[in-house]
Each structure stands twice: as structure tokens, then as C-alpha cells.
Amino acid sequence: MSENSKSSPLKMYFGIWAALLLGTFITYKVAFIDLGRFNAAVALIIATIKALLVALFFMHIKGAHEKLLKLVVISTVFFLFILLILSMADYGTRTWS
Amino acid sequence: MPDSTLVGLHHEEEHHPELLHHFADAQQQRDSASLGMWIFLGTEIMFFGGLFCAYLIYRRWYFGDFGAASKSINALLGATNTAVLICSSLTVVFAVWAAQTARRRLLIGSLVITMLLGLTFLGIKGVEYKEKFEEHHVPGPSFSFDHVPIPGHPDQYANPRHAQIFFSLYFIMTGLHALHMIIGLGLFAWLLFMAWKGRFTPEYHTPIEIGGLYWHFVDIVWIYLFPLLYLIDRHP
Numbered sequence: 001m002s003e004n005s006k007s008s009p010l011k012m013y014f015g016i017w018a019a020l021l022l023g024t025f026i027t028y029k030v031a032f033i034d035l036g037r038f039n040a041a042v043a044l045i046i047a048t049i050k051a052l053l054v055a056l057f058f059m060h061i062k063g064a065h066e067k068l069l070k071l072v073v074i075s076t077v078f079f080l081f082i083l084l085i086l087s088m089a090d091y092g093t094r095t096w097s
Numbered sequence: 098m099p100d101s102t103l104v105g106l107h108h109e110e111e112h113h114p115e116l117l118h119h120f121a122d123a124q125q126q127r128d129s130a131s132l133g134m135w136i137f138l139g140t141e142i143m144f145f146g147g148l149f150c151a152y153l154i155y156r157r158w159y160f161g162d163f164g165a166a167s168k169s170i171n172a173l174l175g176a177t178n179t180a181v182l183i184c185s186s187l188t189v190v191f192a193v194w195a196a197q198t199a200r201r202r203l204l205i206g207s208l209v210i211t212m213l214l215g216l217t218f219l220g221i222k223g224v225e226y227k228e229k230f231e232e233h234h235v236p237g238p239s240f241s242f243d244h245v246p247i248p249g250h251p252d253q254y255a256n257p258r259h260a261q262i263f264f265s266l267y268f269i270m271t272g273l274h275a276l277h278m279i280i281g282l283g284l285f286a287w288l289l290f291m292a293w294k295g296r297f298t299p300e301y302h303t304p305i306e307i308g309g310l311y312w313h314f315v316d317i318v319w320i321y322l323f324p325l326l327y328l329i330d331r332h333p
Contacts, residue, residue, distance in 0.1 A: 009190075009194060013187060016187075024180055027328065031329075031332065035332075039329075039332065040329065043324035043328055047324055051320050054320070055317065059310055072136055077142075080146045083146050083147070084149070087150050088150075091157065
């Protein structure tokens with residue numbers, strides 16, 4: 001569905017693939033280094049970068065003809081954040097245990 | 098008026114046989130199919146989102162117990178499976194490109210390799226589950242997680258009841274993900290059969306594209322499951 005379908009996108013696909021493997025390797029290695037509370041943050045940031053790479057380039061969100069598609073994706077992420085952030089704003093701030 | 102209707106009908110008959118009459122052209126038909134698939138994936142994201150939310154709440158409550166339980170899972174198998182899924186995503190984009198550019202052999206080869214990688218993933222998953230069964234880490238009457246120290250607190254043991262919640266989430270989340278993989282393998286077997294029969298052309302390859310979106314989505318779910326279930330509190 002990419003607009004420049006004449007030129008071969010295979011090189012770009014291999015690049016994304018290599019970046020995803022590198023991200024997996026870094027996630028695995030960093031998990032064994034003590035970063036205190038930042039271990040989870042680093043792991044989730046790398047996971048999000050990987051997910052974005054897959055969504056934008058492998059799932060062709062970047063360069064999609066249909067503009068409604070981007071609206072659907074963004075609103076899905078928005079509702080997911082409502083679910084996660086509002087829930088954690090409640091459970092995360094309860095001081096009793 | 099009757100004349101123009103006849104002309105219209107005649108014009109439509111010349112279209113590609115897979116182009117349905119309520120679409121203006123093949124491009125619009127493909128875009129509509131992708132949009133529908135993305136709406137379905139949106140419901141899937143919310144579906145898995147509920148489980149991720151449960152995970153976050155319990156991880157906060159039973160922080161150390163979750164760390165101890167996560168440490169008992171084989172992280173190297175999880176990392177290998179991540180790499181296997183990433184490779185399968187690459188072969189899926191190859192399949193979509195091959196369908197767009199009418200490369201039948203590349204299309205069939207990519208679909209076959211994708212399915213082999215999917216089966217490899219499930220095989221490794223099976224090895225991992227077997228380890229958990231042997232260690233009595235499967236929630237239920239025979240569950241046992243006694244005298245496992247909490248990471249960072251060698252003098253404290255994890256509460257087995259809290260660790261059991263981690264393993265419940267582990268089996269539900271990875272199990273649902275594995276179920277999605279099995280469904281994906283079924284879809285790809287059908288795509289392979291259609292590709293073998295030569296049904297896909299540069300004008301019509303919507304099933305390959307839609308199946309690919311599904312496969313990539315399952316990959317993204319795993320990208321998050323891997324650090325959250327396998328890699329928490331690993332450092333010494």
C-alpha cells in the first residue's frame with residue numbers, strides 16, 4: 001500500500017527487522033543490569049519503540065491512503081490509556097494496604 | 098435513462114471479478130478492508146489491555162513476589178521466541194510485497210517460512226510450559242512456591258499466594274497469545290492454499306494484507322509481554 005511501490009521496500013524491511021532484533025537484544029541485556037526503578041522504564045520504552053516500528057512500517061500505517069485509519073489507531077491508543085491511566089490513578093494512589 | 102443504465106452495467110462487468118459493486122475501485126476496496134481490520138485490532142488491543150491493566154495493579158501490590166516469580170521463568174527462551182516472532186513478521190511483509198508485485202514463488206515461500214516460525218514459537222512455548230509444570234508453578238492444587246527469596250531482599254521469602262497470581266497472569270496472557278498464534282497459523286494455512294491456487298494478484302491480495310496485519314498485531318502483543326513477564330527484577 002506504499003505510494004512508492006515502484007522502488008523495492010525490501011531494504012527498509014531488513015533495516016526495521018535488524019532494529020527490532022537489536023532492541024530485543026538490548027532489552028534482554030539491560031534487564032540484568034541494576035538500574036533501580038528505571039529498569040521497567042527502559043524495558044517499556046524499548047518495547048514501545050519496537051511496537052511503533054512494527055505498526056508504522058510493517059503494518060503500513062505510515063503512507064496509508066485512508067486517513068480514517070489513523071483516526072482509528074489513535075483513538076484506540078487513547079482509550080487504552082484511559083483504561084490504564086485512570087485505573088492506576090486509583091489503585092496506584094491508595095495508601096491503605 | 099434506460100440507455101445509461103445499460104451502459105453502466107456493461108461498464109461494471111469489465112471490472113476485476115473480485116471488485117465488489119459498492120466500491121469505486123480496487124484501492125478503495127483494499128483501504129476499506131484494512132480499516133475494518135484495524136477496528137477489529139482496536140477491540141483486540143482493549144481485550145489484551147484489560148489483562149495488562151490487571152498485571153500492572155497486581156505488580157504494584159505484590160512487587161517483590163512478582164519479581165521472585167518472574168525470575169523462575171526461563172528468560173532466554175522468551176528472548177529466543179521474541180526473535181522468532183520478529184523474523185516471522187519480516188517474512189509476512191515479504192509475503193505482502195510478493196503479492197503486490199505478483200511474485201508467486203516468493204509469496205508461497207514467505208507464507209511457508211512464516212508458518213514454520215510460528216510453529217517454532219509454539220514449540221519453544223511448549224518447552225517453557227513443561228518446565229513450569231515440572232516445577233509445580235502452574236496455579237492449582239499442586240502449586241508450590243516455597244522459600245523463594247525476594248530479589249533485593251535475600252532474608253524475605255515470596256508469598257506463594259501472591260506468586261500464584263503472577264503465574265495465573267503469566268498463563269492467561271501467554272496462553273491467550275498462543276491461542277492467537279494458533280488462529281494465525283490456521284489463517285496462514287488458508288492463505289497458503291489460496292496462494293497455491295493462484296488467487297492473489299496485484300489487484301486483489303486483500304486476504305494477505307489483512308492476515309499480515311493480524312500476524313503483526315500478535316507480534317506487538319508479544320513485544321510487551323516479553324519484558325513484563327520475563328524480565329522483571331532480573332538483575333542481581
